[in-house]
Amino acid sequence: MTELLSDSAADEAVRTLSGWHREAETIVRTVELPSFPAAIEVVDRVAELAEAADHHPDIDIRWRTLTFRLSTHYLGGLTERDFALARQIDALLAAT
Numbered sequence: 001m002t003e004l005l006s007d008s009a010a011d012e013a014v015r016t017l018s019g020w021h022r023e024a025e026t027i028v029r030t031v032e033l034p035s036f037p038a039a040i041e042v043v044d045r046v047a048e049l050a051e052a053a054d055h056h057p058d059i060d061i062r063w064r065t066l067t068f069r070l071s072t073h074y075l076g077g078l079t080e081r082d083f084a085l086a087r088q089i090d091a092l093l094a095a096t
């Protein structure tokens with residue numbers, strides 16, 4: 001069963017990620033792509049990952065800059081589901 005992480009566990013977990021930081025009960029990563037189409041392609045691939053995980057980030061799209069924000073909405077905080085998807089996004093971005 002998915003459970004909320006403690007404050008210290010969340011802080012420790014975010015340090016294991018690439019380029020994410022904590023903002024209250026969310027984790028956030030901003031990345032710039034070479035072009036708007038490249039950014040949209042990343043959004044599309046993240047959407048596939050999110051659907052497969054049944055866990056979805058908030059995505060802010062501003063030209064070539066994407067900001068991903070993760071939190072487990074139904075529990076109102078951070079859970080392992082957020083970090084699992086964040087790791088998948090990191091792997092996707094590392095290969096882009």
Ligand SMILES: C[C@H](O)[C@H](O)[C@H]1CNC2=NC(N)=NC(=O)C2=N1
Pocket residue numbers: 054055056057070071072073074075
């Ligand atoms: C019914 C479905 O499983 C839920 O609504 C899922 C969908 N995606 C989700 N995404 C996120 N980030 N948090 C959730 O609580 C969540 N719940």
